[in-house]
Amino acid sequence: MQILHPFAGSVQQYAEQLANPDCYRPGHCPQCHTKHPLTAHGFYTRTLIDTAYDGVIRVRRYLCQACQRTVSLLPEFVLPYLRSSLTVIALFLIARLFHEQPLQSAAASAPPSMPYQRGQFCIRRFRAQAEALCVALAALTQPAPAPDFLHRALAMLESTGWVAAHRFLFGGLRCHLLGWPCGLVPDGRRAAFSSAAAPA
Ligand SMILES: [Zn+2]
Numbered sequence: 001m002q003i004l005h006p007f008a009g010s011v012q013q014y015a016e017q018l019a020n021p022d023c024y025r026p027g028h029c030p031q032c033h034t035k036h037p038l039t040a041h042g043f044y045t046r047t048l049i050d051t052a053y054d055g056v057i058r059v060r061r062y063l064c065q066a067c068q069r070t071v072s073l074l075p076e077f078v079l080p081y082l083r084s085s086l087t088v089i090a091l092f093l094i095a096r097l098f099h100e101q102p103l104q105s106a107a108a109s110a111p112p113s114m115p116y117q118r119g120q121f122c123i124r125r126f127r128a129q130a131e132a133l134c135v136a137l138a139a140l141t142q143p144a145p146a147p148d149f150l151h152r153a154l155a156m157l158e159s160t161g162w163v164a165a166h167r168f169l170f171g172g173l174r175c176h177l178l179g180w181p182c183g184l185v186p187d188g189r190r191a192a193f194s195s196a197a198a199p200a
Contacts, residue, residue: 001189002080003030004171005073008163011053014075018058024073029064031071038062041070048078050085076163079177080188084114090162092119093126098154125178126150133157136175140168
């Protein structure tokens with residue numbers, strides 16, 4: 001299970017503080033809710049494209065000794081399962097949808113440039129998620145007057161701040177800013193089938 005790493009700073013600062021497992025060690029398990037602090041359990045790596053970074057970052061993992069499940073701490077500048085950072089995605093969506101630049105030039109203006117296919121994929125997912133974002137973000141900011149959900153969601157994200165919105169959506173509601181991939185709906189975890197519910 002992925003949870004949010006409560007760290008705000010640059011990619012470089014994030015990499016530096018990863019050395020200390022006690023820094024952000026969860027004090028309890030978010031899955032079985034046991035009250036024991038979790039055990040450091042190595043890292044996994046993932047790719048990240050940010051405004052000034054294109055490479056691999058490490059994500060720290062912890063193990064719950066009670067339920068034997070792992071928890072990984074995802075830094076808040078990334079969105080689960082997406083290679084582009086939150087900032088890159090925000091700049092791209094604002095350029096493309098708010099200022100209505102053509103896709104080619106919006107993709108080129110989001111630093112670093114976003115490949116055409118990835119840009120289309122982002123827009124499609126954001127469009128599908130816009131109405132749910134408007135509903136969820138109403139807890140943080142006034143719904144903005146706008147012609148449609150898509151523009152209202154963008155305005156609400158701009159007024160809340162994208163990182164603050166992501167922290168609230170993912171950290172608080174287990175809601176993905178661009179919607180969870182199929183199979184991880186509704187809360188970013190694989191559906192668990194109870195043996196009691198399975199046919200005999
Ligand atoms: Zn546990």
